[in-house]
Amino acid sequence: MHCAGCGAKVGSTALGRVLQRLNSEFVITSPSLPLTPNPHPAEVEGRGEVIIGLSAPDDCAVVQVRGDKLMLHTVDYFPALIDDPFVFGQIAANHSLGDIFAMGGTPQTALAIATIPYAAETQQEETLYQLLAGALKILNQTQTSLVGGHTTAGPQLAFGLACNGLVDADKLLRxxxxxxxxxxxxxxxxxxxxxxxxxxxxxxxxxxxxxxxxxxxxxxxxxxxxxxxxxxxxxxxxxxxxxxxxxxxxxxxxxxxxxxxxxxxxxxxxxxxxxxxxxxxxxxxxxxxxxxxxxxxxxxxxxxxxxxxxxxxxxxxxxxxxxxxxxxxxxxxxxxxxxxxxxxxxxxxxxxxxxxxxxxxxxxxxxx
The missing domain is CATH 3.90.650.10 (PurM-like C-terminal domain)
Structure with missing residues (x-):
């Protein structure tokens, strides 16, 4: 039996080797840049500068978007470790937001990623409702907006969130x-x-x-x-x-x-x-x-x-x-x-x- 929850992750050693191989063959991210609390406006026009990416990974990716504000990006997704979709939605939301909080940020938005078990349409509908209702209970507590997502049908319930947050450059925890x-x-x-x-x-x-x-x-x-x-x-x-x-x-x-x-x-x-x-x-x-x-x-x-x-x-x-x-x-x-x-x-x-x-x-x- 394989574990669910975060115990379903790929191990850190294998993950590290994959990133090393990708870095040796492709440009997968801009190099991590020093923090610039007050950049010139021209420096933040268009796409943001990558402050922390895969070349020096942390809990979140960090992008400088405007002035002294940094945007945090993170995603988590894993199989359910309990049968109750409402409770699992809460657990997964807490887990997904953890990286934002660990870096001192305030979450802003989230996109849901859900796999709903094969079943009759009415049962799938109720499972998805309970799952998202659980997630929204946590997102509302943290004043995070659910702005979209993606669903698939599959053999096992799984759920996660891609979250964005903001942090002042001088408050960033690494x-x-x-x-x-x-x-x-x-x-x-x-x-x-x-x-x-x-x-x-x-x-x-x-x-x-x-x-x-x-x-x-x-x-x-x-x-x-x-x-x-x-x-x-x-x-x-x-x-x-x-x-x-x-x-x-x-x-x-x-x-x-x-x-x-x-x-x-x-x-x-x-x-x-x-x-x-x-x-x-x-x-x-x-x-x-x-x-x-x-x-x-x-x-x-x-x-x-x-x-x-x-x-x-x-x-x-x-x-x-x-x-x-x-x-x-x-x-x-x-x-x-x-x-x-x-x-x-x-x-x-x-x-x-x-x-x-x-x-x-x-x-x-x-x-x-």
Whole structure:
């Protein structure tokens, strides 16, 4: 059985090789350009300049469209991991908007992409209605307009959104802004990958799945606003951020580490975990994407000390509609966690710290 949700993604290694091959044979994007807060009007006439594209990927593509405004582009689409199309529409919308919020942006519009299972016309109509009604519930909460889309019929329900957003150039959060001595905050618990893999095998308790769904239904926009309380460039808020999704906590953290040129110490015991996830990984039940994600373990320099710890496999668990991961100044971390928890992100935790990289030393140390 193959996993659904974000566990259905193609692995990061294969994806990276494809992009390398394409870059070697085609011009697939303009090179990433330095941010220009106040460009000359002639520079933004016609098509926008690509600020962040496939040559230096982040959570969203970024295009300079006018003045100091940047446009964010992102798309997500995956098979349903639950049978209820109304709830799945909400989860998929949260997941799709996560990249916009991770970069400090405000979503503007969305296009829906849906595959509706083969069925009688009336049943297809009701499924599509419930799916889009769920998505609109989240889009309306975040003041995002659904402006169109595309549907097909197929063997399995699948859904996603192509989202556009705007961000001020001086508010843009990137993966590459981590600085030594900063602390790492995560806003949601881990475990959706293993729990829904167990659910497919009828080995997950109902309350575990209900709790996981409730976590996936929490939008990330309030957390993003919390991290952006003050401009990140003034050192009074998050300086780097991403959302934790299909490549797992360690995979997405390594993207930040690589882009920032730093190293991290990760406190394994501090990482929040969904109810039941530890039970299912101890039974060896993992997502089909987990083995690909596990390749990131090669970047842990004390791997032999920690690989037998019960929580260790959850570092590689693919998340659907996961939380945000941000690096913040240490003097602000506790206050930010308290504020996040008051906003409904009850599992927000400080899970590690950023340190200077050392030549010849792998960039991740896991502390038990």
């Amino acid at each position: 993966k590459g802004g981590m600085q030594p001595e900063q602390l790492l905050i995560i806003t949601k618990p881990l475990g959706t990958g293993t729990l829904f893999a167990a659910d497919m095998r009828r080995q997950a308790k109902g309350r575990w799945i209900e709790n996981a769904i409730n976590s996936m239904l929490i939008p990330n926009h309030h957390a993003a606003a919390c991290f952006l309380g003050v401009s990140p460039f003034s050192q009074q808020g998050a300086s780097a951020c991403t959302d934790v999704t299909g490549f797992g906590l360690l995979g997405h953290l390594l993207e930040m580490v690589t882009a920032s040129g730093v190293a991290v110490e990760l406190n394994l015991a501090a990482i929040p975990v969904l109810d039941g996830a530890l039970v299912t990984v101890e039974k060896g039940i993992i997502s089909t994407l987990h083995p690909e994600n596990f390749r990131a373990a090669a970047q842990i320099h004390n791997l032999a000390e920690v690989e037998k710890h019960p929580l260790f496999p959850l570092l590689f668990d693919p998340q659907t509609a996961g939380g945000l991961l941000a690096s913040v100044p240490p003097e602000l971390a506790n206050d930010l966690v308290g504020k996040l928890q008051s906003l409904g992100y009850h599992h927000s935790r400080i899970i590690g710290r950023v340190v200077s990289s050392r030549e010849g030393i792998l960039p991740v140390r896991v502390v038990i």
